Amino acid sequence: MCSSKFFNYLLVIALLLLYQHATAEDSQDGFHGDERDTLLALKEGFNNSFLDGNWTGIQCYMNSTPNWYGIRCINGRVTGVSLENMGLVGKIKPDALVNLAELSILSFKNNSIHGNLMEFSYNPKLKKIYLSGNRFDGEIPSSLLGLNFLESLQLQENNLAGSIPGFNQSSLREFNVSYNNLSGKIPDTRILQSIGLSSFVGNQDLCGAPTPTACSSLNDSSDPPNSNKKNPFFSSTLVVVDVIVLVVLLIFFIIYYKKYKNLKKRMKRRNSVQVDEEKRDAITNNSMENSVPAGEEDRGKLVFFDKNGTHFELEDLLKASAEGLGKGNFGNCYKAMLEIGPAVVVKRLRDLKPLSSDEFVKYVHAIADKKHPNLFPPLAYYYSKDEKLLLYKYASNGNLYNRIHGERGTRDRVQFGWRSRLSVARGIARALEYLHLTIRSQTIAPHGNVKSSNVLLDENDEVLVTDYGLISLIALPIAAQRMVSYKSPEYQGFKKVSKKSDVWSYGCLLLELLTGRIATHSAPQEANGLDLCSWVNRAVREEWTAEIFDVEIAAQRSANHGMVRLMQIAMKCCEKSPEKRPEMAEVLREVEAIKVVVDSEDEEDLSLDQSITDDSLSASTPSMLIADERR
Structure with missing residues (x-):
């Protein structure tokens, strides 16, 4: 009897050992069903077709090369998941990494x-986490604080909100959490305080x-909550301070309200005068005398920058017939047809800084002294107490905005080919490089307002950049x-502009030139624009690049490269971080290096081929961009 019980006991132990051995073999052979x-x-x-076809069967076996794309394994256990630049679209569940303990x-x-x-919290061995360039939202999870081996955390360029947890892992x-929607005080931990501002x-x-x-005090949460309740004297003092602050704010509000009412009255009178002027313009056939009102006692003289050029008097200008060219950002513009001499453009400046006559003259001379073929x-100029004017030659072929977007879909539309667009890109780059070299300050944008409507085309289609230097005149x-x-990312984040802000503006203009789409930050009031930088980045990432280029140039296949x-x-110019953008001199060198390949068939028939989904274009664009980023 005893021997029978002993035999049964040995049998149970043997079965348990066999089960444990079989389980261990399954683990080493890669059959981790939970992973x-x-x-x-x-x-x-x-829902990615490539992964659907690739992630089948066993993910990894022992230390052999993993069978699944993007998976790394050691001893049959998953140690890495790397799915980068694949255009993955979808939502990840919070517990998506459960069971991946290694x-x-x-x-x-x-x-x-x-x-x-x-x-x-399921992944205590995580060392490197790269989730940048997605659309993750919500808060940064506190479970990241429990990763004691964490070496790299890259969460930039998402939509994350809330505060930053107190990361302090010595590893x-x-x-990097740049370009999200995070708020509050950055924790005073040793690790986070050692990280650079760019993160x-x-x-x-x-x-x-x-x-x-x-x-x-509202967003500084470093003090323990309700800590002032322990000190009654502090509480009573705080109440008194609050009352004083409220009284001061009330006084400021009353003063501000009075000033606001006075300013509103002045603006109402000013708008009334402007309406009356416009009505008089229509009645009197748009004469410049009605467009530029000034009393006899306040009339000064026109001052010409070129002493040897064609001159005329203010009276000649006021007698000229005028044609309204539109309302610019800093004043109305008129085309004045003089009785003798060429037509000129008169820009009435408004919203200027409170400048003295000497200061105004100094600034406009600094603008006029910039000499370059593409400026x-x-x-x-004309200066009086109530009127400030700048006079320019008339550019007969209009501006670049109208050249790109005007008369689309009509018979009157003149095709705007690749060679012409590249010539425009070069002319603008040359002008900006000259401005950047001649203005030494790093705290201003030498142009400040680079957009397609500020690029003019003369009778020979030569590129002429205008409205530069006005940043020194405008409030x-x-x-x-x-x-x-x-409108650049650095001003939106830190209220600073610089030469790199001009580079960003130029990059946006290039995308407008290439896509034929209107940029949102430079669109006229009546037009709906598009964030071209984000749109093109998304197009490249999701590989629908055939839709990027304007149909007028996409058909010129010899110009694809x-x-x-x-x-x-x-895209390099449009980098969110100014430090990553090239200097204007480098941009010019790269634009000048682009070769024009002439294909007679392409040049002669630009509207012929609407099938712009050419394999070479759609395939080469993302790969070339990725290769350039790696360089």
Whole structure:
């Protein structure tokens, strides 16, 4: 009897050992069903045809090369998932990484994945996390603080919100949360305070070191909550201070309201005068005398910059018939047809800084002194207390905005070919490089308002850049509202512009030139624009690049390489971080290096081929762009 029980006991132990050995063999042979199920669930969220065909069977076997694309394995366990630049679109569940306990590297960068970030408490061995260039939203999960081996965390260029957790892992070497919607004070941990400013830019509601923005008491959460309740004297003092602050604010509000009412009355009178002037213009056949009102006692003289050129008097200008050219950002423009001499353009300046006569003269002379074949300097100026004018030659072929977008779909439309567009890109780059070389200050944008409507074409279609230097004349609030450089990412985040802001504006203009689409930051009031930088980046990422180029140039297949190269240059100019943008001199060299390949068939028939989904174009564009980024 005893021997029978003993035999049964040995049998149970043997069965348990066999089961344990079989389980261990399954683990070493790569049959981790839980890991495989987790990866398959992750794949289902992406709905990607490539992964659907590739992620089948066993993901990895022992230390052999993994069978699944983007998967890394050691001893049959998944240690890395790297799916970069694949155009993945979908939403990841918070528990998407459960069962991947050996995971050390995770990379989904440069896709279009959305939703909240995953829960990382299941992955204690994670060292490197690359999730930049997606559309993740929500808050940064606190579970990241529990990753004691974390070396790199890249979360830039997403839509993350909320505050930054107090990362302080000694292993953390790389950290970037730039260009999100994060807010609040950056934690005072040793690790985060050692990170450079570039890792936090593009989050305009962040404050505290290393950003230059100081935190107010409302967003500084470094003190423990309700700490003042322990001190009754402090509480009563705080109440008194609050009352004083409220009284002061009330006084300021009353003063502001009075000034606002006075300003409103003045603006109403001014608008009334302007309406009356426009009515008089229509009644009197648009004579310049009605377009530029000035009393006899206040009339000065026209001052010409070129002492040897053709001159005329103010009276001649006022007698000339006038044609309204439109309302610009800084004043109305008129074409004046003089009785003797060529037509001129008169720009009435408004919203200027409170400048004295000497200051105004100094600034306009600085503008006129810039001499370059692709710049359009003023001919003359007029200064009085109530009226400031700049006079220019008349450019007979209009501006670049109308050349790109005008008369689309009509018989009157003159095709705008690749060679002409490249010539325009070069002319603008030459003018900007000259301005950047002759203006030494790094704290202003030498042009400040680079856009297609500020590029003129003369009777020979020569490129003439105008409206440069006005940034020194215009009041800052008006400039920030209307000038293109102030729409740049660095001004939106840190209220700063520089030469690199001009480079950004030039990149946006190149994309407008290549795509034939209107840029949102430089569109006229009556037009609906598009964020071209984001749109082109998305097109390249999702590989529908055949839709990028304007149909008028997409049909010129011999020019494909040049168009792609110019787009690469434009995208480098449009980098969100100013430090990553090239200098204008480097931009010019690269634009000048683009060769014009002449194909007679392409040149003769630009409207012929609407099938612009040419394989070579759609295939070469993303690969060339990616190769350029790697260089």
